[in-house]
Amino acid sequence: MSGRGTVRRLAELTTEEAASAVQNSPLVIIPAGAFEQHGPGMALSTDLVRAEHVADRVAAEVDGLAVVGPSLPLGVSPHHIGFAGTITLSTTTFAAVVREYVDSLHRHGWRRVLVVTGHGGNNASLTTVAQDLLVSHPDLEFAWTPVTALAAEAVAGMGVGEVHGHSGEAETAQMLFLAPHLVHPDRLVAGTTSLAELDPTARLSRRGGHPTLTLRYDRLSATGVLGDPRRATAADGESIVDAVVRRIAEFVRAWPTA
């Protein structure tokens, strides 16, 4: 699936192979998605699909150093609940799932875990898990990373507009590259692309930096889309994915094992 080294997925291993992996592959990479609207042109599973592809490619890049754990298909998506098909966990439940998942890995001997989340709505909960683990599992090292945010340069190179993001240029490009069967090019429509389209509160919430004001997406875009996904190409997607994988793989190789 990734074209380079070998990908070891825990889901495909036997328990005996898992026991070996604890010794030989000291890192577990967990792909985390969301199950939420991605506009009229992309599938509800978009975030997980991207996370899984990135996790696999990273594992291939660091050949043998990491195994890919089972995926987390459901994430924290209350801001999309107004759109049909979105399934969300509360922040508490999502964090509990990650905590118990990591605790199981810890029981088997793993001490390094990296979550790759295709969905920014999981970031805060992943951080709270990282914090609580400092007290409950002091000998564990837990890291997490978003996807698209690691390829800021490649995204900027796409010439995105004033408002962009969810289900826009960058996510669509990745999907055209990684899973084109989940994109309907003919149904892609421009979502909100300029601040002027927003009501004043929504506009305020889109300013960079802080203070941070979180709103539901039905207030930001009638279609749930921010940016113009029609401008996306598979080539852009490849650039983004390559940058993301390179950056994470470099991090993993730099992570001392013991």
Place this chain on the structure above:
Amino acid sequence: MSGRGTVRRLAELTTEEAASAVQNSPLVIIPAGAFEQHGPGMALSTDLVRAEHVADRVAAEVDGLAVVGPSLPLGVSPHHIGFAGTITLSTTTFAAVVREYVDSLHRHGWRRVLVVTGHGGNNASLTTVAQDLLVSHPDLEFAWTPVTALAAEAVAGMGVGEVHGHSGEAETAQMLFLAPHLVHPDRLVAGTTSLAELDPTARLSRRGGHPTLTLRYDRLSATGVLGDPRRATAADGESIVDAVVRRIAEFVRAWPTA
């Protein structure tokens, strides 16, 4: 993947298609697995793989009546935690995930949900969810079903021994039929096959019916296997899967919608 009718998976739908599905496909089928040891010859994801295949085939059988929701890859597996690679949720967290999943579906308008669990360890938690939903969501109808248990006749026809079950004849047969790449025929070994191999307490726990005494699997089998998976054939697997799918599909068709 199923060869008969059309399978609609929510994961592949857009939000607009999901909105239509609420109207046209009044039932959501959720595949639930476990992530746990399946002996030296089968993959850790065995239970989810079987649940997903069954869910897809049922959806195909009832053509259009049901959509398949995103999978639950992690289940309740504390009894297997002694074997490397097993990842378990607590019963409370697993139930919370299902409850919030179902609540999201309910917000979009679905009123019928069926969980297909490839792992018997989830049965009790699914029942507690069903009970709590009677008070919290009185207008929802929630059903769940195991897999192998629906094909008792086909399994009996395989000539299983005194002790069989987890990772034994029936599960291996299903995997040989559905996902042979996740089975290593050369590594299959007979697990515990007779009561005489067990210590008296373990023997007591394997008696049919009640009282029920739950033990960890490291007490029941050195390899984690109950029964002799070497006796399994893909043809047996097909008989089991066919029986299971037929039984569930019949249930779904009998379930009034409205």
Place this chain on the structure above:
Amino acid sequence: MSGRGTVRRLAELTTEEAASAVQNSPLVIIPAGAFEQHGPGMALSTDLVRAEHVADRVAAEVDGLAVVGPSLPLGVSPHHIGFAGTITLSTTTFAAVVREYVDSLHRHGWRRVLVVTGHGGNNASLTTVAQDLLVSHPDLEFAWTPVTALAAEAVAGMGVGEVHGHSGEAETAQMLFLAPHLVHPDRLVAGTTSLAELDPTARLSRRGGHPTLTLRYDRLSATGVLGDPRRATAADGESIVDAVVRRIAEFVRAWPTA
């Protein structure tokens, strides 16, 4: 109360006697009930009354091997909440009570606990407790058992109809034998006895086996009764109770202590 051996109830012991019991009576039997409607002819406490009598009789049968712990009068009864007088705990709270109860026994040195539940609605929660204890208290052995289900033959011998169960032939018979002052023979009425009386969804929910669909009892029976309690006799009740006690006592005697 039981007529055979000696019944030791923790409730009647002093702390010093309890300390001795930890040494001499390695098993604690916990009677669990529900507090719920039992139709127009039987008392709300029916399930606890039967569980307590069975627990006492088993303790008498295994003379000295077991002590009877304090009862759990409230169970999981959301399906009966539509009928006046029903008091229900959530599945989470019921499980917490059992877990903390067992943890206290464990602190005093007991390592074997058996819950006898007169109410099937508790089964799933008891199983979740058993599962969680495998991780939290690995040196404890926890078993549970229903009552009526252990006497399938005796019940079949009563000639029950197509639909029977809650507050029907078997439960009424037990009460006529064990606690006739809590039965009003003149008020006993036939409840739902045939599938034809049910709406299609309710009918589906009464099919044996799986999938399992749980409904509220106000949908199954106007009086809350399934079956015809007027056909019950005290003699039938004695047969049922004897079978149940024999079966559980045999289990207890087979349970190695140490």
Place this chain on the structure above:
Amino acid sequence: MSGRGTVRRLAELTTEEAASAVQNSPLVIIPAGAFEQHGPGMALSTDLVRAEHVADRVAAEVDGLAVVGPSLPLGVSPHHIGFAGTITLSTTTFAAVVREYVDSLHRHGWRRVLVVTGHGGNNASLTTVAQDLLVSHPDLEFAWTPVTALAAEAVAGMGVGEVHGHSGEAETAQMLFLAPHLVHPDRLVAGTTSLAELDPTARLSRRGGHPTLTLRYDRLSATGVLGDPRRATAADGESIVDAVVRRIAEFVRAWPTA
């Protein structure tokens, strides 16, 4: 059991009688106990036994105005966990049980609930339940009361010493009057009776009023007894119980219904 008016116990009613009771008996009285050590001479169930007797007698006194609900046999007893046989719930779980019990009564139409607790260790949790109900069930009136504390005069008349209380003069007297079969007069021993027997911290914790310092009972008394139970008589017990019942009954009669 009480000798005066009629006692209606929910446990003995049918669901139809319970429906009538909602109309005719606007108050539910809940007896709450503890399951904990009461020294070498009294049973572990002492607190529940006294609460049940008092509840019954109050119900008889206010003839028809109140029904007695099912008992709560387990309470908050962490301070006694050092003594064999004590079973304790956490404060959180005990409060959850009471809250869900009361919520069930509220669903059936009751709006007045009184808990009679034979165990002072439940007082704080009962108060937290009362506080939370002000927000969650604003149309419910929830009261609770201890037992012995209502008979301060009668207890003072017994001539108790400097240190007295748990399993001492007053509790033993009540049991000699109400349930003499649960008292072993020959095993009654004097527990801690003077401050001089205590270490300085324990002495501090026994001063009346505030600040309040809570210690485990194994620090206060080798036998778990405070005071001298040998001085108790059934006649003293009758005086105490009469005073307690009179006081509660007067409260109940003064409680407006509607």
Place this chain on the structure above:
Amino acid sequence: MSGRGTVRRLAELTTEEAASAVQNSPLVIIPAGAFEQHGPGMALSTDLVRAEHVADRVAAEVDGLAVVGPSLPLGVSPHHIGFAGTITLSTTTFAAVVREYVDSLHRHGWRRVLVVTGHGGNNASLTTVAQDLLVSHPDLEFAWTPVTALAAEAVAGMGVGEVHGHSGEAETAQMLFLAPHLVHPDRLVAGTTSLAELDPTARLSRRGGHPTLTLRYDRLSATGVLGDPRRATAADGESIVDAVVRRIAEFVRAWPTA
């Protein structure tokens, strides 16, 4: 701030000074308030202000023996939620905060903690924390105390009426002495002062002793005031505060340290 000895407040210490304090000041005093209505004449922070002043004065009195920890500004105030500005925690959350606070102190080596609460609504939750700590932190000694209740004599000397208490004579006097800038003498009004002003249920709830019936304050007083705050003087406040501080300081000095 207190005029006598030295007050050490953790909030003003560095981590190195805190490390020394663990050795030299074996007791931590925690001021706990509420944030709730105090009638038309006093500030919402009244309870915390009084608790902080008392804590500081006690620390000064026992010179060096105790440090004052950070304050708990929010308490358990559901009974005042009907009045604007009141902020309340649930009893569960308030207890969790105290438990985690104390656990942190325990990790640093402190073994004695005293909470001074200016708000009676916290009493029950503080007691539940004390109970749970007996099991979770058996080597910790945890005490708590109210404020005004320690000066019963001084309050009685003010000649209060039949109904008095919240935001009445005693609390206002303390504030006139400790924080006159938070009192508006011209806006002080008499609240409920006699039982006759109350409806029968409210009257019942104000009887001393037990049973205890908790009502919302909007049912007890239109202004939220019980008693006549206009009768308060700063001199009375000084008497009350002096008595309270003396009593607590005496307790602290009597508390053995190791």
Place this chain on the structure above:
Amino acid sequence: MSGRGTVRRLAELTTEEAASAVQNSPLVIIPAGAFEQHGPGMALSTDLVRAEHVADRVAAEVDGLAVVGPSLPLGVSPHHIGFAGTITLSTTTFAAVVREYVDSLHRHGWRRVLVVTGHGGNNASLTTVAQDLLVSHPDLEFAWTPVTALAAEAVAGMGVGEVHGHSGEAETAQMLFLAPHLVHPDRLVAGTTSLAELDPTARLSRRGGHPTLTLRYDRLSATGVLGDPRRATAADGESIVDAVVRRIAEFVRAWPTA
């Protein structure tokens, strides 16, 4: 305290004034701190002190538009628990406190809340609260902001080194300006200032951007300090605070009220 407009603090208002504030001051600003080590030269309360000053100054700037609510003195500080004096809440409890605080404000009619946190460790939990409120309180607008991060330019102008941050140049400067009595200039020491001082894992954790790896501070710095606080001046602090206040005030003024 702020020198410009008027500061309205809820803590100083009466309930009647709070009722007016709901109408006239549609925004509540909540200062949130941490209680944690700030090296050998600054007080444990540093983060709250800064948050409170900023909140007050913002309220003064937007004259009348906002009220300042009571402070949250305890935050999420597990990474500092290795240093004496640090008091931490779990992420779950901190979030529960904020949620219940905001729910109380919502009951009184406020619909806009802004938390100013002086501690970055609270950021993730505040975000989870914001997410959960989208479902539970859809008509509420909840924002939060850190402090120092809003003055990136001013901080950069101080010429900070390769490693800086906690208790370093910027925080010390703010304290020298706002609360010099809580700084001990003579005890300020340089903490970790270059990556070379760190072990490889710690070095990895300090790289900007993602992946994010969270470590305990005892692994990052022997004194708990990152950067060189000796380089801080009150003038720098004033620049930082001015920039922060300006930025937040501008946000508040841009926030539509209704």
